[in-house]
Amino acid sequence: MxxxxxxxxxxxxxxxxxxxxxxxxxxxxxxxxxxxxxxxxLLRSEDVYIDLLTDSGTSAMxxxxxxxxLLGDEAYAGSRNFYRLEKTIQDCYGYRYVIxxxxxxxxxxxxxxxxxxxGDIIPGNxxxxxxxxxxxLAGGAFVDIIIDEAHDPxxxxxxxxxxxxxKLDQVIKTHGAAKIPYVAIATNVNMAGGQPxxxxxxxxxxxxxxxxxxxxxxxxxxxxxxxxFIHERxxxxxxxxxxxxxxxxxxxxxxxxxxxxxDALVNIGGFLAVNDWEVFEEARNLVVVYEGLHxxxxxxxxxxxxxxxxxxxSLDNNxxxxxxxxxxxxxxxxxxYGIPIVKPIGGHGxxxxxxRFLPHLSQDEYPAQTxxxxxxxxxxxxxxxxxxxxAGRKPNGENYYPKLELVRFTLPRRVYTQAHMDxxxxxxxxxxxxxxxxxxxxxxxxxKYLRFFQAxxxxx
Ligand code: PM9
Numbered sequence: 001m002x003x004x005x006x007x008x009x010x011x012x013x014x015x016x017x018x019x020x021x022x023x024x025x026x027x028x029x030x031x032x033x034x035x036x037x038x039x040x041x042l043l044r045s046e047d048v049y050i051d052l053l054t055d056s057g058t059s060a061m062x063x064x065x066x067x068x069x070l071l072g073d074e075a076y077a078g079s080r081n082f083y084r085l086e087k088t089i090q091d092c093y094g095y096r097y098v099i100x101x102x103x104x105x106x107x108x109x110x111x112x113x114x115x116x117x118x119g120d121i122i123p124g125n126x127x128x129x130x131x132x133x134x135x136x137l138a139g140g141a142f143v144d145i146i147i148d149e150a151h152d153p154x155x156x157x158x159x160x161x162x163x164x165x166x167k168l169d170q171v172i173k174t175h176g177a178a179k180i181p182y183v184a185i186a187t188n189v190n191m192a193g194g195q196p197x198x199x200x201x202x203x204x205x206x207x208x209x210x211x212x213x214x215x216x217x218x219x220x221x222x223x224x225x226x227x228x229f230i231h232e233r234x235x236x237x238x239x240x241x242x243x244x245x246x247x248x249x250x251x252x253x254x255x256x257x258x259x260x261x262x263d264a265l266v267n268i269g270g271f272l273a274v275n276d277w278e279v280f281e282e283a284r285n286l287v288v289v290y291e292g293l294h295x296x297x298x299x300x301x302x303x304x305x306x307x308x309x310x311x312x313x314s315l316d317n318n319x320x321x322x323x324x325x326x327x328x329x330x331x332x333x334x335x336x337y338g339i340p341i342v343k344p345i346g347g348h349g350x351x352x353x354x355x356r357f358l359p360h361l362s363q364d365e366y367p368a369q370t371x372x373x374x375x376x377x378x379x380x381x382x383x384x385x386x387x388x389x390x391a392g393r394k395p396n397g398e399n400y401y402p403k404l405e406l407v408r409f410t411l412p413r414r415v416y417t418q419a420h421m422d423x424x425x426x427x428x429x430x431x432x433x434x435x436x437x438x439x440x441x442x443x444x445x446x447x448k449y450l451r452f453f454q455a456x457x458x459x460x
């Protein structure tokens with residue numbers, strides 16, 4: 001008789017050095033969150049117990065990456081590490097020309113300045129804060145063409161990052177292809193809850209845009225996580241490597257911006273990669289204005305070495321399985337407590353639906369901002385608002401009111417253990433149990449750009 005035993009994943013690494021965490025008391029946290037204007041971005045990290053603010057620049061580097069730091073060639077021009085990074089990007093992602101930048105938004109700034117003219121329209125599969133701001137600062141306007149399912153936290157569509165091709169067709173008909181410098185495609189759409197785009201959808205998108213001579217620019221910040229979902233969910237990909245799936249995704253696009261602080265497992269870094277020589281030439285010219293010479297783009301040689309090694313490690317099947325597996329583990333625990341989360345569970349964190357968690361608060365009382373502050377107060381776990389505060393204002397000054405009002409429990413890569421996941425879920429459950437007694441917030445200070453970073457609030 002054959003018995004099939006369960007085979008769990010486990011972290012594909014062991015721990016060689018630890019960083020001690022600080023436990024705090026509730027009175028300490030109350031003082032800290034008040035001083036921070038109820039904005040988790042304004043907390044001091046030493047007042048945080050488990051930090052789920054972001055997966056950006058917070059991952060643990062491997063021993064090989066740390067060793068790579070010692071191989072930094074800190075020449076001003078032509079650093080050996082740049083050539084290694086360039087070759088790694090060409091080999092792993094297939095893009096022809098590479099410009100390093102200090103982080104993702106450095107690449108967004110340069111690309112937007114080159115491709116967008118005032119009055120242009122940039123359709124994309126949901127906005128991202130910094131990306132849309134750079135598009136707007138260059139005189140363009142973002143138009144959302146993601147499928148409707150992406151705006152519904154309960155919808156279990158396996159590829160909520162997909163583009164609605166009819167919506168794109170309509171945008172092209174309304175504005176004309178000449179007004180559309182590119183379609184902006186993010187892999188594993190952050191603001192939708194870490195949701196993937198399918199290869200089939202990308203292929204169809206490629207066919208449609210080619211017909212109109214429109215480029216596709218790829219925000220590949222979390223491309224490996226997207227590849228994992230294709231591997232798991234899309235017919236024909238179960239036996240393919242993450243590396244080959246990532247390469248295929250990139251092959252349907254004309255260029256990419258990357259915040260290497262996420263998938264690529266480094267604490268700082270990014271790049272712009274393109275296939276078009278003219279765009280590259282202009283980017284190589286602009287990078288010296290905003291970032292640094294084109295062979296370092298605001299990075300030290302050692303940072304580029306660590307990034308090249310991180311890119312290779314990020315494409316390992318066992319790594320990505322455990323990474324997404326940990327997110328799923330946390331999500332399932334939260335579901336067991338009845339906490340409303342975005343489904344399906346995404347790649348880089350659990351997105352709690354603040355509208356359903358705190359249904360008695362209107363969006364003008366900032367339910368997600370409130371919930372993030374309450375979670376911190378309960379346990380010292382720091383999360384991030386991804387709702388009306390993050391969405392900011394339109395160029396005409398009106399508020400954007402996004403359908404999704406979420407709190408993101410973002411998991412840094414290779415940093416926390418399964419026991420931490422238990423503690424996090426228990427804290428969310430404790431706040432959920434007393435949700436009816438939670439009051440909202442009012443904004444008392446609002447910066448002009450990307451207000452979620454520095455806005456301040458008071459309790460109502
Ligand atoms: N994302 C995040 O926490 C860090 C800053 S919050 C605005 O999710 C995408 C999809 C991102 C992203 C940053 C950037 C910008 C571009 N695209 O932060 O400049 O998730 O490296 O990248 C953050 P940089």
